[in-house]
Amino acid sequence: MGLSARETLERHAKAAIEGDMDTVLKDLTPEIAENIGPVAEALAKIKPTSFEIMEEVKEGDRYIFKYRYIGSEGDLKLKTTWELQGDQWKVVAAEPL
Structure with a gap:
């Protein structure tokens, strides 16, 4: 079994912070x-x-996360919806908060 939706988000956010596009x-x-x-x-x-997860909600087979990136020049709050596609979690919706 692969990563959970939350683990995938955590890896994703770490990659974004490190600039690993x-x-x-x-x-x-x-x-x-x-x-x-x-x-x-x-x-x-x-x-x-850094980043922090503010909310995690499971809706059916999807997970919705509200989280924020914290930076030296402010922060950015996002809401993303993750869905399992094959054996990998993917962002299927994203919006700023």
């Missing part, structure tokens, strides 16, 4: 990846150093 993009569906530019720009502006 290859890993970040692999966690996104193609539709989300095509529109990730504004979020990536906002993330770069805050210079994230």
